[in-house]
Amino acid sequence: MSAILQGAGAGAAAALSPFNSIDSNKVVAPSRSSLSVRCKRYIVAGSDDGTNQSFGSSSLVARRSQPLMIPNAVSTTKADTAASSTSSKSGHELLLFEALQEGLEEEMDRDPHVCVMGEDVGHYGGSYKVTKGLADKFGDLRVLDTPICENAFTGMGIGAAMTGLRPVIEGMNMGFLLLAFNQISNNCGMLHYTSGGQFTIPVVIRGPGGVGRQLGAEHSQRLESYFQSIPGIQMVACSTPYNAKGLMKAAIRSENPVILFEHVLLYNLKESIPDEEYICNLEEAEMVRPGEHITILTYSRMRYHVMQAAKTLVNKGYDPEVIDIRSLKPFDLHTIGNSVKKTHRVLIVEECMRTGGIGASLTAAINENFHDYLDAPVMCLSSQDVPTPYAGTLEEWTVVQPAQIVTAVEQLCQ
Amino acid sequence: MALSRLSSRSNGIARPFSAAFNRFISTDTTPITIETSLPFTAHLCDPPSRSVESSSQELLDFFRTMALMRRMEIAADSLYKAKLIRGFCHLYDGQEAVAIGMEAAITKKDAIITAYRDHCIFLGRGGSLHEVFSELMGRQAGCSKGKGGSMHFYKKDSSFYGGHGIVGAQVPLGCGIAFAQKYNKEEAVTFALYGDGAANQGQLFEALNISALWDLPAILVCENNHYGMGTAEWRAAKSPSYYKRGDYVPGLKVDGMDAFAVKQACKFAKDHALEKGPIILEMDTYRYHGHSMSDPGSTYRTRDEISGVRQERDPIERIKKLVLSHDLATEKELKDMEKEIRKEVDDAIAKAKDCPMPEPSELFTNVYVKGFGTESFGPDRKEVKAALP
Numbered sequence: 001m002s003a004i005l006q007g008a009g010a011g012a013a014a015a016l017s018p019f020n021s022i023d024s025n026k027v028v029a030p031s032r033s034s035l036s037v038r039c040k041r042y043i044v045a046g047s048d049d050g051t052n053q054s055f056g057s058s059s060l061v062a063r064r065s066q067p068l069m070i071p072n073a074v075s076t077t078k079a080d081t082a083a084s085s086t087s088s089k090s091g092h093e094l095l096l097f098e099a100l101q102e103g104l105e106e107e108m109d110r111d112p113h114v115c116v117m118g119e120d121v122g123h124y125g126g127s128y129k130v131t132k133g134l135a136d137k138f139g140d141l142r143v144l145d146t147p148i149c150e151n152a153f154t155g156m157g158i159g160a161a162m163t164g165l166r167p168v169i170e171g172m173n174m175g176f177l178l179l180a181f182n183q184i185s186n187n188c189g190m191l192h193y194t195s196g197g198q199f200t201i202p203v204v205i206r207g208p209g210g211v212g213r214q215l216g217a218e219h220s221q222r223l224e225s226y227f228q229s230i231p232g233i234q235m236v237a238c239s240t241p242y243n244a245k246g247l248m249k250a251a252i253r254s255e256n257p258v259i260l261f262e263h264v265l266l267y268n269l270k271e272s273i274p275d276e277e278y279i280c281n282l283e284e285a286e287m288v289r290p291g292e293h294i295t296i297l298t299y300s301r302m303r304y305h306v307m308q309a310a311k312t313l314v315n316k317g318y319d320p321e322v323i324d325i326r327s328l329k330p331f332d333l334h335t336i337g338n339s340v341k342k343t344h345r346v347l348i349v350e351e352c353m354r355t356g357g358i359g360a361s362l363t364a365a366i367n368e369n370f371h372d373y374l375d376a377p378v379m380c381l382s383s384q385d386v387p388t389p390y391a392g393t394l395e396e397w398t399v400v401q402p403a404q405i406v407t408a409v410e411q412l413c414q
Numbered sequence: 415m416a417l418s419r420l421s422s423r424s425n426g427i428a429r430p431f432s433a434a435f436n437r438f439i440s441t442d443t444t445p446i447t448i449e450t451s452l453p454f455t456a457h458l459c460d461p462p463s464r465s466v467e468s469s470s471q472e473l474l475d476f477f478r479t480m481a482l483m484r485r486m487e488i489a490a491d492s493l494y495k496a497k498l499i500r501g502f503c504h505l506y507d508g509q510e511a512v513a514i515g516m517e518a519a520i521t522k523k524d525a526i527i528t529a530y531r532d533h534c535i536f537l538g539r540g541g542s543l544h545e546v547f548s549e550l551m552g553r554q555a556g557c558s559k560g561k562g563g564s565m566h567f568y569k570k571d572s573s574f575y576g577g578h579g580i581v582g583a584q585v586p587l588g589c590g591i592a593f594a595q596k597y598n599k600e601e602a603v604t605f606a607l608y609g610d611g612a613a614n615q616g617q618l619f620e621a622l623n624i625s626a627l628w629d630l631p632a633i634l635v636c637e638n639n640h641y642g643m644g645t646a647e648w649r650a651a652k653s654p655s656y657y658k659r660g661d662y663v664p665g666l667k668v669d670g671m672d673a674f675a676v677k678q679a680c681k682f683a684k685d686h687a688l689e690k691g692p693i694i695l696e697m698d699t700y701r702y703h704g705h706s707m708s709d710p711g712s713t714y715r716t717r718d719e720i721s722g723v724r725q726e727r728d729p730i731e732r733i734k735k736l737v738l739s740h741d742l743a744t745e746k747e748l749k750d751m752e753k754e755i756r757k758e759v760d761d762a763i764a765k766a767k768d769c770p771m772p773e774p775s776e777l778f779t780n781v782y783v784k785g786f787g788t789e790s791f792g793p794d795r796k797e798v799k800a801a802l803p
Binding site: 115141144146147149151152153154155156157158159160161162163164165182183186187191192193194195196197198199200231232234255256 | 525527556557558559560561562563566568569570575576577578579580583585586587588589590591593594595596597598616617620621623624627628779780781782783
């Protein structure tokens with residue numbers, strides 16, 4: 001699988017100067033445009049293809065024999081298995097947490113520098129079973145059970161990364177990582193810059209977040225909004241087994257610190273994923289359902305609420321284009337821009353709070369960059385600015401429900 | 415070890431110098447045994463002996479490097495007052511013995527990580543005066559390309575991991591480095607330095623717990639200068655015996671103004687850490703300046719106290735007395751050495767002043783590591799606003 005990655009200087013193609021005027025007809029990074037696959041097609045690399053050194057392409061699915069171009073690789077509009085996997089006949093079915101585990105295990109096999117640290121990841125197998133079986137296979141030094149001290153073990157992971165190890169730090173619940181905020185913000189995000197490039201911090205910080213089933217306010221937090229301002233980190237959110245495995249692998253291989261947001265309610269999603277090795281591009285959005293009337297941008301669990309609403313909308317005669325943005329920092333404005341230019345209407349559906357959430361940043365970004373293409377103001381549906389209540393009915397009202405999405409689309413498309 | 419340090423100077427000190435003082439800096443490795451001024455106090459371990467093996471070369475070396483460090487810090491003081499150094503500037507004068515003694519006991523494979531009082535440790539690890547002053551003045555030639563500043567000095571090739579502004583946050587990082595050293599099976603240790611103020615941080619105890627649990631080669635060094643900015647140690651800590659605060663982790667209290675005691679303690683600690691796991695060293699030291707340049711340093715302590723310490727415990731004076739008593743140099747020669755050092759520092763400052771500021775494009779470099787096509791300037795990637803088919 002050497003075609004896929006690990007090129008040392010491979011991504012460093014163009015020397016970009018941010019002060020060049022950006023000619024909208026000219027792509028700044030030439031090597032990427034040559035492969036400019038964006039969500040509509042996959043370029044499939046043959047196993048010895050040395051030319052695919054640029055990583056700007058979307059998910060590379062390496063086939064050993066014939067190369068295959070798959071137009072509109074996003075298949076159906078099925079709400080539960082909106083699979084962006086290819087129509088591969090071989091494949092195996094698994095749940096999302098198993099996909100994460102598979103990705104993690106493959107990367108640990110591949111690179112002895114990868115280690116996992118977190119609470120109960122080792123002997124217990126992980127509170128969501130993502131690290132199940134890894135301690136038996138790799139030993140206690142590579143799958144480390146830490147005591148309950150997020151600040152310290154996140155710091156230790158970052159310190160280890162400074163020397164060249166590639167730790168995967170698990171927060172049992174994303175909310176606990178607030179205790180490690182100093183380490184994540186100051187050391188993880190900034191050390192590469194303040195050391196003048198001497199140190200790289202190839203950590204992956206992952207964990208489940210989001211509103212679950214009556215878990216209470218403190219265990220239902222959406223940390224992506226708190227972390228989004230930190231310079232130097234990348235944030236991705238997975239939503240299907242396919243992209244979970246792909247993003248996990250890409251995050252581990254990335255030289256930058258990556259925060260991988262999983263969702264407590266999505267761990268048991270079942271999907272069939274390819275047998276061959278693949279990774280997903282960290283900075284790319286996923287086209288879930290192409291359409292013409294309106295662009296709906298979403299990520300993580302809200303994707304499923306959107307797809308459910310999409311069924312209703314299709315019955316009512318609308319044709320929504322659904323994009324799972326996946327990359328929360330940086331936004332994939334290329335995919336999003338293409339979509340906006342086509343549909344001229346944008347609805348953002350997110351689970352973050354109204355104030356200062358990912359949707360707020362995305363609204364600002366779209367307004368700034370694509371204002372001329374919009375026929376209606378960007379609408380953003382987010383969770384209410386309240387601590388998540390325990391009572392089931394109240395909890396339901398804090399997050400965006402499919403009915404609200406349908407109403408919003410109808411309103412925008414008038 | 416002192417010999418190799420001398421011959422492989424990357425800080426460019428020796429060359430203009432050795433010509434005039436050849437008879438000192440040449441190969442005189444006749445061993446000298448020095449007694450530390452105070453015995454070590456130990457917690458849960460046996461203290462090392464008070465007799466330290468040294469050589470005349472090492473003695474002169476200590477004097478020279480400490481005088482250089484002292485001169486550098488005083489020069490930084492003047493530069494700050496002249497507004498060439500801005501922001502925060504935390505000076506290390508008075509504490510030089512800790513940096514020097516530690517360097518003498520370890521190799522460049524052993525890692526050191528410290529907080530923001532890092533100029534002298536950077537120098538000890540092999541940094542050059544030019545890099546120091548350029549970084550302090552925010553120039554291109556600085557060790558962090560001018561983007562870090564006083565609190566962010568790093569030197570990866572000598573395993574110096576900085577340079578951290580947030581009090582106490584470097585200790586978990588240091589334990590992580592020790593973890594990596596154990597993971598990679600390097601026979602090396604990590605010295606994580608912190609102050610008496612940081613000793614009350616929770617993350618220290620968290621990291622210490624993990625280090626003891628996993629037997630990591632981590633050595634936590636408390637540079638106890640008795641004041642956490644303006645708060646005296648007895649007002650901040652219920653138990654100011656920082657070497658005992660590890661509880662189940664052994665500790666050693668060391669006279670931090672005696673470079674040889676520091677050297678002995680660090681050697682002892684390295685052997686201990688490689689074999690048995692973490693250990694805490696408390697260096698009883700003192701800083702003459704205030705906490706930083708914005709702090710006069712006299713509102714919470716008396717001038718008599720400062721001058722008292724300077725008279726009785728000054729580390730450079732101690733080495734000077736040893737040099738003179740062992741007849742390794744005359745007063746005049748040492749004075750000339752100091753004059754040379756002064757000139758060297760002034761030259762480095764002049765050279766740094768001539769160095770240009772970083773290019774504007776440097777604002778955006780090193781935010782991310784290039785690879786996987788990432789070159790981002792924020793949540794929206796302006797360069798993606800590019801060609802649409």
